[in-house]
Amino acid sequence: MPPLIQSLNTHVDTPAPAPSTRTAMNGPWTSYLPPWLIALTLRHPLASKFAAAATLAVAAYVLLCRKRTAARPLALPDGTRVYSPPFVFQNARYLTVNGKVLRVLHRHGPQEKPAVVFLHGMGGNLAQWAPLMEKVAEYAEVVGVECVGHGMSKDTGRPDDYRTLSMVDDIASALTSTLPPTRDLVLVCHSYGCCMGTYLAASHLGPRIRGMVYLGGRALMPPTAIIATRKLAALPSPILTLLRLYDRWGGINSASVTRYLGPGSPRDLRALQAIWNKHLENTQLKALAGGLQWVGEDEYNKVACPVLVIMGDKDGAVPVGASVEDYRRVLAGKAGTAEPVVVLPGIGHQVMLEATEEVWTRMTRFLVEACGVKLV
Structure with missing residues (x-):
């Protein structure tokens, strides 16, 4: 087989390596993301941004709307207790x-x-x-x-x-x-x-x-x-x-x-x-x-x-x-x-x-x- 045809056959018949999910989502948080989120991101380019926004919204809700377990005193930055003059x-x-x-x-x-x-x-x-x-x-x-x-x-x-x-x-x-x-x-x-x-x-x-x-x-x-x-x-x-x-x-x-x-x-x-x-x-x-x-x-x-x-x-x-x-x-x-x-x-x-x-x-x-x- 001529070298050119052999080269073409090699290029066509040899399957390309599977794309690495880690390569597709390179970033500092990649190692912390669950597999289902990575798979979803590969299907839609905006999915990762939507997931990140949803995660931030949930985190903000948990921090801002946390249930009070007991009455607590409040204080000014200098430590003055505003509920107890x-x-x-x-x-x-x-x-x-x-x-x-x-x-x-x-x-x-x-x-x-x-x-x-x-x-x-x-x-x-x-x-x-x-x-x-x-x-x-x-x-x-x-x-x-x-x-x-x-x-x-x-x-x-x-x-x-x-x-x-x-x-x-x-x-x-x-x-x-x-x-x-x-x-x-x-x-x-x-x-x-x-x-x-x-x-x-x-x-x-x-x-x-x-x-x-x-x-x-x-x-x-x-x-x-x-x-x-x-x-x-x-x-x-x-x-x-x-x-x-x-x-x-x-x-x-x-x-x-x-x-x-x-x-x-x-x-x-x-x-x-x-x-x-x-x-x-x-x-x-x-x-x-x-x-x-x-x-x-x-x-x-x-x-x-x-x-x-x-x-x-x-x-x-x-x-x-x-x-x-x-x-x-x-x-x-x-x-x-x-x-x-x-x-x-x-x-x-x-x-x-x-x-x-x-x-x-x-x-x-x-x-x-x-x-x-x-x-x-």
């Missing part, structure tokens, strides 16, 4: 209430004066009350309750525990365990806590409540807002995580911080707010949204005590104009509430932190003039 650390304790472990602050005071009870909002904690609590504690008994999963109170993992009326019942039980049953009360509430305080005043605790101060609250919630809240509860956790990350983009100047604080708020307070906004897990937010039951005019009609509302005109968490009008309507005719709403200029949602002195001054004057309660 000195006043809170010295006077708070854990109390088992309705099968839940809640952190309850109790600072004893004069028995002849009403006990002042502080109720935080959604995602709030006792630390947000510390500056105002310290002022009140000089003259009266102080009580504060962290609702389930908030602050240092334990997360039960049960969505029903995060329903509005369930948390209201927890607060009532904590007060019953902490104070004598005949003790008069003054409620100081913030945001969602105003809703829960109204339920307490409309229930069997109503006769004991001498007055209420609402900070940054919302009187009524229209059906459109309720629907939006239900949609939040129905969101898949990965999507909710991405939305929360986008909301926090920008750190202390992000939309999530600006929503709660006015433009003149100090840098350290903005840093604290950025940390507080991250404390609740997705499962807790969804449970709170799904179990939300806002008060209506029927509950306000049952409130017998005077009410003072203090809001900031830079509040981005609640519609200030609509809330002012709603409060004026539902509180009309209440004893001592001729002008129940005060709007502070340049102040955001965290009224008690941004305007502590102003709140203290207006609160003490209101309690004397409208409620007959002299703290100072």
Whole structure:
């Protein structure tokens, strides 16, 4: 056979060596890839990129949406514990209430004066009350309750525990365990806590409540807002995580911080707010949204005590104009509430932190003039 024909026959008849999968996917991660992924990559050129993207997405979900096993303290970069200011650390304790472990602050005071009870909002904690609590504690008994999963109170993992009326019942039980049953009360509430305080005043605790101060609250919630809240509860956790990350983009100047604080708020307070906004897990937010039951005019009609509302005109968490009008309507005719709403200029949602002195001054004057309660 001529050499040329022999060379051609050799070229045609000799099978080419099988392509090496390791050669087809050379790279630093090749040795870690499973055989099925390598085989899939050989069939479609985009498969490896899709698989890598899917793997990164799963890893991000595991890291960002990991389930919280227990309540944990948060700290600033310098190590400052944001959930335990000195006043809170010295006077708070854990109390088992309705099968839940809640952190309850109790600072004893004069028995002849009403006990002042502080109720935080959604995602709030006792630390947000510390500056105002310290002022009140000089003259009266102080009580504060962290609702389930908030602050240092334990997360039960049960969505029903995060329903509005369930948390209201927890607060009532904590007060019953902490104070004598005949003790008069003054409620100081913030945001969602105003809703829960109204339920307490409309229930069997109503006769004991001498007055209420609402900070940054919302009187009524229209059906459109309720629907939006239900949609939040129905969101898949990965999507909710991405939305929360986008909301926090920008750190202390992000939309999530600006929503709660006015433009003149100090840098350290903005840093604290950025940390507080991250404390609740997705499962807790969804449970709170799904179990939300806002008060209506029927509950306000049952409130017998005077009410003072203090809001900031830079509040981005609640519609200030609509809330002012709603409060004026539902509180009309209440004893001592001729002008129940005060709007502070340049102040955001965290009224008690941004305007502590102003709140203290207006609160003490209101309690004397409208409620007959002299703290100072």
